[in-house]
Amino acid sequence: MIVISGCFRFAPENRAAALAAAMALAVETRVEDGCITYGFFADVEDENCFRIFKEWESQVHLDAHFQTAHITNFRETVAALRPLERDISRYVVAEVTKL
Numbered sequence: 001m002i003v004i005s006g007c008f009r010f011a012p013e014n015r016a017a018a019l020a021a022a023m024a025l026a027v028e029t030r031v032e033d034g035c036i037t038y039g040f041f042a043d044v045e046d047e048n049c050f051r052i053f054k055e056w057e058s059q060v061h062l063d064a065h066f067q068t069a070h071i072t073n074f075r076e077t078v079a080a081l082r083p084l085e086r087d088i089s090r091y092v093v094a095e096v097t098k099l
Contacts, residue, residue, distance in 0.1 A: 001036070001096065002062050004054040006088030007043065014081040015048050021077040022050055028070040029054075034061025052088065059092075 010018045022040035029038045036055035043049035056062040065071060078086075 001093040002056040002059055003091040003093055004052065004056075004062075004088060005091065007049050007051050007085065008078065008083045009046065009049040009085035010081055010083055012048055018050060018078070018081055018083075021074055021081075025070055025074040028068070029065060032061070032065055032068070034058060034064070049085070 008018065019040075026038050026040055029035055034057040036057060038054045039052070041051045041053065043051055056065070
């Protein structure tokens with residue numbers, strides 16, 4: 001399993017546009033083959049920070065996602081909004097257990 005986690009932080013005046021772009025991307029992505037979980041979440045300490053958490057069955061599925069029109073559109077929108085911070089990491093997970 002591949003996990004992507006991190007955050008985007010935007011200027012307050014760009015929050016609404018960033019939220020709309022994130023919601024559109026999440027809806028389109030959740031129906032992709034290999035997508036387990038895909039979400040953007042508002043940070044409870046900073047409303048201009050959007051946390052991302054995504055789980056993919058494999059790197060092949062993630063690579064296919066990166067080739068879609070909706071991820072291209074999202075990347076272009078985010079670039080135009082000029083995030084103040086972008087910190088995203090990829091994790092390869094060998095085992096998952098419930099806590």
